[in-house]
Amino acid sequence: MALTARGARLTRQHRQEQLSIRARFLQELLRLFGLLDPARLDATTEPWLTAMVPLLRQHWQRSAAASAAYLALFLEAETGRPAPEPRLPRFTPERARAAQTSLLVTGPVKIRNLTQAGQPLASAVRVAQSTVAGAAGRHVLDGGRAVLLDPEPLDRSGVRYARVTDPDPCWFCAMMASRGYVYLSEESGGREASDRFAGPGMFKFHDYCGCTLEPTLDPDAPLPEDNARFADLWVTATRGLHTDAARRAFRRALEGRPLPGDPILAAA
Template sequence: MAARLADRTALTEQHRRAQLGVRARFAAEFLDLWPVLDPFRIAATAPRWLRLAVPLVHTHRARSAELSTRYVGEYRRLALPRALGPAPVPAPVPVSSDAVRTSLLVTGPATIRRRTRDGLTVAEAARVASVRAVGAASRHVLDGGRDLVRETVKADRLALGWARVSDGSPCAFCAMLLSRGPVYKSAHGATVAEDGEAYHDGCACQVVPVYSLDDPWPGNGREYEKLWQDVAAGSRDPLNAFRQALKDRNTAGPAPEPGEQLVDATAPEPDREPADTEPDAPATGQLDDAALTELDDDALADEFARWSSTAEPDEAYLERVLTEMDRREADPEPDPDPLDGVPLDELLDSELVDLYDEHAGNPAVVARIEAELAHRDADREAGDPWLDYDHHDPEQHLDALLAKGWDYKDAYAEAYNLDPADLDRQERAAAVDAQRITGETREQTVRRLYDEWVALQYIEAENHTRGHLLSRAGEAAGIDPLSLFSGTTARARKYASEDLQRFWAEQAPRQTLTEFRAALLNRDADVVAAARTRMQGNGRDFL
């Protein structure tokens, strides 16, 4: 186990360095193209620059995905030497040229215009923009590999989730995500939480599959978890507290950037010239100044990208679009009121507390929420606000019961005159139905979820027992150890090793399909059948 873990750690580090090599090579070629964008003639030169830069991003993004394809296959082989079933075939995740073009537009030409307006010389503004543009473009490049690993994990029934690994000196945002540890799939499906998938411009973090709960966190996530607990947990502004602690810890200087020696020097140089076919001109006409002011920021960026990609861009029109962008930078719209449309006086106390936590860094919002809570406290001191309400109004009845400390599910059932047990069964059935694949019956879905659960239990048991799953009788009879995780208790007791029986008794109780179905749906007939199954085992534990 230790040797396999060391091999996986070395493989991950090798892959991370190889991806840094892709980024370094891309950045060099991207900066070679930078002079095509003339900061004194942005409207005239931006279209050609974009036509050269966007294909370059796609070329290196494909290289990043290619490296990750080899990585996830080798990593899975090391993590699951006796893997159950074939590995999913990784497929690159495409990114639209429009998305890349918009990123380059905002970080390149728009940054030059904004920074010159702020007082920088054109040369200084161009240098700032080049850094921002290469960071944004590099994010799209490395997302090729990161997206491929994540999508492969989602498709792999044996993968539990994925974890983030940093480049050695992460920013506060990345360090915060590292401190959260692996991101796991849901209990009964292949949906991975979106939280944790964020990668900022210039981010070099990579993605590692997770196949066992017993494996240590990859990289230095535990280190950042401890730092977060020490300085940020319970803070009114946790991210800023964490950022300051990270800065203080790194005052001696950030960790050196790992080497990028794994660049494939034999790969052919990508073509610098655009494709022979030019994109068609936009089907609609140009907008006047009044219409441009009505567009939101994203639509305005799309308008520039749309017209700059034509065969013969209209420089005058592009200049007008850039002028509108500049106007917005100089006179930005005020930030929207986070509480606009939120009826504070109608929220439950618990909802106000959640809202307070969400906006803890905004003093004005905090003050308004505190005022509402203080007003409610004063009302409570004057008398019980729940003595006089319409008992026939389910919503008022529900609020009153919750205010008295009722559990939400019980309060809901009481207010709407429902059987709590029926309500629980309806919720469970709905949760199972949400996992159904087109054409599946509910029973087929339960069976598929059970098979996936058994496969995961098998992996955990193999790790826990170091592969010692069968008794001598089981080995002599040629029993498939996977078959012991379902079926009758008597057969499992006869052929399972003592280590496996101890795993079931102390770590993860074994369940038959009947017991799994009862736990999942809680239907009366299933519960009775599960009880009968347990009685057939004579009520004995495995140890």
């Protein structure tokens, strides 16, 4: 965990604030989903996207601002010195296009594919509401993640990160969190293991993912409480096992049973 009690408290508050930002966004998303008429997809997709992308951008910026405030306060608490104000990233045209593509694929395209496969229209719409929420929520939280991983405003020499999960992470995110403060490069971040997840860099965040990050200047700092619990579970569940067998054993121990919708399978 953080070296100071204040730093640990700030990380908890930051995680909760990010999830609150996503929750407020999802409320607005569900309200605007009605603009997409499943019986008139060709006519209503463009107006729906026109309304959705600015809404996503607004909450992406809120996520980024919240992470910038957190990072400055966290580094000040951990070092005892005022920290440079983190740079707020821009919601670039490239980000807007990526968000629009996700919305299109998980919404109108999903409805069309499901109905063409014989699924009832009402059922297809419910599935699409869920997949749109999962993908769009990831894009919103990427605003805050972009701040935490931006190398420009601070000298990141020696700074490492731990993955901080939401209260109910998937087994893969829990496994990555169990590794603690090891994320310094793409290699140490598990590039080969996580290349099925969306996003560049050393961290991958899948649809529905609520994870964030905690930096540290001391890689030997105690782990956050949940990370320590996952680390203990990894040790006990995977003793004598390696690679895929170890991952399967960890998942069984965490979940108690295999579950559908595993993000690795879904993103493969």
